[in-house]
Amino acid sequence: MISQSQWFLKWLLPTIASALVGGLLLGTLYWAAANADQVAAARQKDLVTLIVSKMQASVAHDQESATVWDDAVIKTKAGDLEWLGTNLGQWMNTYFGHDAAVVLSPEGLLIYQFIAVSDNAPSADDLRESYLPLARRLRGRLSAADQEGVSDTVLSIGQSDLTYVGQRPAIVSVKPITSDTGEIEQRAGEENLHVAVRFLDGDFLTEIANEYQFAEMQFTVHEPQDKSHSQIPLKSASGRLIGFFNWHPFEPGLSVFYATLPVIGLSVLSIYGAASLAGRAIRKRSVRLASSRQELQHLALHDSLTGLANRAHFERELTSRLESALPQDNLGVLFVDLDRFKAVNDTYGHPTGDKLISLVALRLVDLLPNALIGRIGGDEFTVLAESYEFQEVGILAESIVKRLREPFDIDGAHVVVGASVGAALATGGLDAVELTRRADIALYHAKAAGRNTYAIFGDHMDDLLRKRRRLEHDLRAALERRAQIEIFYQPVYPANSVLPCSLEALSRWRHPELGLIPPDVFIPLAEEIGVIHEIGALVLEDACSMLADLPSIDVAINASAVELGSPGYPLRVLSTLAKWGVEPNRLEVEITESLAVSGEEQTTRNVEMLREAGVRLAIDDFGTGHSSFSRIQNIIVDRIKIDKSFIQDIAQRRSRAVVEAIITMARAQGLDTTAEGVETDEQRDALILLGCDNLQGFLLSRPISRGQVVALFSAGIRAPETARGGIGY
Ligand code: C2E
Numbered sequence: 231m232i233s234q235s236q237w238f239l240k241w242l243l244p245t246i247a248s249a250l251v252g253g254l255l256l257g258t259l260y261w262a263a264a265n266a267d268q269v270a271a272a273r274q275k276d277l278v279t280l281i282v283s284k285m286q287a288s289v290a291h292d293q294e295s296a297t298v299w300d301d302a303v304i305k306t307k308a309g310d311l312e313w314l315g316t317n318l319g320q321w322m323n324t325y326f327g328h329d330a331a332v333v334l335s336p337e338g339l340l341i342y343q344f345i346a347v348s349d350n351a352p353s354a355d356d357l358r359e360s361y362l363p364l365a366r367r368l369r370g371r372l373s374a375a376d377q378e379g380v381s382d383t384v385l386s387i388g389q390s391d392l393t394y395v396g397q398r399p400a401i402v403s404v405k406p407i408t409s410d411t412g413e414i415e416q417r418a419g420e421e422n423l424h425v426a427v428r429f430l431d432g433d434f435l436t437e438i439a440n441e442y443q444f445a446e447m448q449f450t451v452h453e454p455q456d457k458s459h460s461q462i463p464l465k466s467a468s469g470r471l472i473g474f475f476n477w478h479p480f481e482p483g484l485s486v487f488y489a490t491l492p493v494i495g496l497s498v499l500s501i502y503g504a505a506s507l508a509g510r511a512i513r514k515r516s517v518r519l520a521s522s523r524q525e526l527q528h529l530a531l532h533d534s535l536t537g538l539a540n541r542a543h544f545e546r547e548l549t550s551r552l553e554s555a556l557p558q559d560n561l562g563v564l565f566v567d568l569d570r571f572k573a574v575n576d577t578y579g580h581p582t583g584d585k586l587i588s589l590v591a592l593r594l595v596d597l598l599p600n601a602l603i604g605r606i607g608g609d610e611f612t613v614l615a616e617s618y619e620f621q622e623v624g625i626l627a628e629s630i631v632k633r634l635r636e637p638f639d640i641d642g643a644h645v646v647v648g649a650s651v652g653a654a655l656a657t658g659g660l661d662a663v664e665l666t667r668r669a670d671i672a673l674y675h676a677k678a679a680g681r682n683t684y685a686i687f688g689d690h691m692d693d694l695l696r697k698r699r700r701l702e703h704d705l706r707a708a709l710e711r712r713a714q715i716e717i718f719y720q721p722v723y724p725a726n727s728v729l730p731c732s733l734e735a736l737s738r739w740r741h742p743e744l745g746l747i748p749p750d751v752f753i754p755l756a757e758e759i760g761v762i763h764e765i766g767a768l769v770l771e772d773a774c775s776m777l778a779d780l781p782s783i784d785v786a787i788n789a790s791a792v793e794l795g796s797p798g799y800p801l802r803v804l805s806t807l808a809k810w811g812v813e814p815n816r817l818e819v820e821i822t823e824s825l826a827v828s829g830e831e832q833t834t835r836n837v838e839m840l841r842e843a844g845v846r847l848a849i850d851d852f853g854t855g856h857s858s859f860s861r862i863q864n865i866i867v868d869r870i871k872i873d874k875s876f877i878q879d880i881a882q883r884r885s886r887a888v889v890e891a892i893i894t895m896a897r898a899q900g901l902d903t904t905a906e907g908v909e910t911d912e913q914r915d916a917l918i919l920l921g922c923d924n925l926q927g928f929l930l931s932r933p934i935s936r937g938q939v940v941a942l943f944s945a946g947i948r949a950p951e952t953a954r955g956g957i958g959y
């Protein structure tokens with residue numbers, strides 16, 4: 231579809247531009263033309279007026295060529311009609327174009343008369359009527375010897391006027407017939423008179439029209455109504471209106487104007503063309519701009535790695551869909567969180583992590599081609615599900631979990647992650663914030679339920695959330711008062727000894743109402759709310775004091791990833807050791823496998839600093855981090871703690887083989903080994919057989935309080951019966 235601005239650029243801009251320039255050009259030219267035509271029309275009127283008055287003068291002048299002539303005086307007196315006919319009638323008609331001629335006696339009697347033959351020749355009476363007043367007046371002037379108007383070119387006085395002869399307008403001129411030599415004496419007022427008539431219609435019009443290029447020249451009695459015609463009124467000397475000369479005026483301006491029209495048309499066309507070209511250029515640019523704007527917009531709305539909607543875009547879309555949703559639309563939100571993404575990232579590096587995220591996105595899109603899918607965090611995805619009933623959402627969530635549990639093939643590596651999914655359905659006009667919160671809570675529950683599973687939000691979850699909030703609040707309060715956190719110690723024994731060689735410090739939270747809360751619950755909570763450093767510091771302090779109290783034993787502490795990644799950690803450890811006057815090599819810091827191989831700069835630096843100072847390091851829960859042996863070989867630690875899951879299954883061949891491989895590998899590297907979670911004699915015997923250095927587990931001792939530790943060492947024997955098997959922490 232063509233957009234409004236495109237339409238404007240394509241059609242409207244050239245049209246407006248050419249219309250504007252064309253209009254301006256036409257307007258100016260027309261105005262100039264009309265002005266020129268007005269001037270021309272005025273000139274033509276002046277010219278016609280001049281022609282008429284000249285004609286009037288020339289009729290009188292023509293007359294004098296015959297009337298001021300001795301022969302004429304003589305022949306008139308003699309009444310030589312033939313002569314008169316030749317010289318004063320016929321001759322003047324053929325030579326000057328006079329239409330009628332009359333010779334009158336001093337008494338006013340008709341001596342001779344000539345009327346040219348034509349369709350509407352006047353009658354003698356009409357003729358007489360037209361010249362009599364003029365003849366009378368001239369006779370009077372002649373009697374009075376009036377010489378007004380006589381000059382070098384006008385030889386005799388005369389009377390001339392514009393008047394009607396019958397129905398026709400004409401110049402009627404009367405002159406006396408006088409001697410040209412002055413040799414024939416005539417008494418004043420006794421002269422014969424000569425009348426000449428020249429019609430102003432007919433031939434006269436044709437003549438002047440031809441001579442002066444007047445178009446449609448005509449005489450009308452009444453004022454013509456055609457406004458496009460020019461006209462001048464014809465008036466007698468007394469001011470009587472005779473009629474009008476009118477003609478189509480010469481319009482040089484308009485002719486030029488019309489002549490230039492094609493040129494103007496061409497100009498307008500070229501302007502249209504130019505504007506079209508300009509419009510197209512602008513259009514192209516704006517299309518380019520629009521597409522780069524679209525790209526920018528896409529970038530602003532989408533995650534660059536996966537092309538999925540980003541958090542802001544997802545939230546905006548969710549809000550708008552919820553606002554316009556009907557109850558039957560059954561909107562739902564699913565939060566998808568990869569379970570082991572961090573471990574993969576740490577183990578294989580960020581490029582592999584990025585590829586994994588892209589592949590996860592592809593699987594989600596493949597599973598839900600029409601749904602809005604967003605990536606809202608490193609390994610967190612969101613799905614806007616439409617038209618799903620409660621049970622269907624469960625099926626959908628399960629299919630996502632199942633799909634993401636399948637291994638990913640990345641550059642030859644077989645990567646298994648798995649995902650937890652939390653879902654919430656929009657019921658009863660929930661807004662986006664609440665819906666998101668519910669999905670988040672459901673996700674939290676899915677993770678708490680052991681990961682690789684899904685949970686759909688139910689009201690009971692809110693209760694759990696409230697409990698969690700309370701726990702957070704209580705933990706902060708406890709740490710502020712440095713109360714309720716207790717440190718227990720689980721003894722670790724050399725495989726063949728009844729005397730413990732070391733202790734692992736394990737923290738507990740003795741909640742005044744909820745009782746003893748295990749570290750599996752409150753350590754992740756402390757990490758999340760940022761109080762893990764306080765707990766770490768408490769444990770470190772207690773451990774060092776224990777080391778100071780019992781010079782014959784070593785102590786291990788657990789370091790969380792958050793602690794080990796913070797710049798101040800080594801210094802805190804070393805200064806606490808120094809404070810209690812304890813040799814650093816009596817302290818062992820247990821770090822997780824994924825942390826050990828993470829390659830994270832600060833963590834690596836901290837590990838190096840600690841080791842340089844003499845502090846020993848152990849990899850905890852070894853075997854669960856999916857690290858390959860070759861990678862582990864590059865990490866400089868002192869001990870490997872084999873995860874209890876392998877020990878528990880050591881009766882099985884596979885687990886036994888793994889444990890054996892770990893011990894062999896560790897020995898080859900010169901590392902010590904500790905087996906955790908030893909619960910049975912069979913397990914202990916198997917481990918001794920495999921050559922495991924140290925054993926730790928309920929079979930030997932549960933984690934015990936500081937008081938029990940002191941009692942243990944003063945007894946110098948294995949943990950008291952009470953600490954083995956069932957009792958203890
Ligand atoms: P972990 O480091 O693997 O600690 C050993 C855990 O295994 C302890 O659980 C211990 O009670 C338990 N355990 C020992 N022997 C057996 C056995 O024979 N069978 C079984 N089933 N379990 C046994 P605990 O004390 O609940 O600690 C759980 C985890 O919490 C610890 O695992 C450790 O990762 C973390 N943790 C405990 N205290 C701290 C602490 O102060 N700081 C940090 N960062 N983490 C701690």
Ligand code: CA
Binds near residue numbers: 734788
């Ligand atoms: Ca540990």
Ligand code: CA
Binds near residue numbers: 871873
């Ligand atoms: Ca462990």
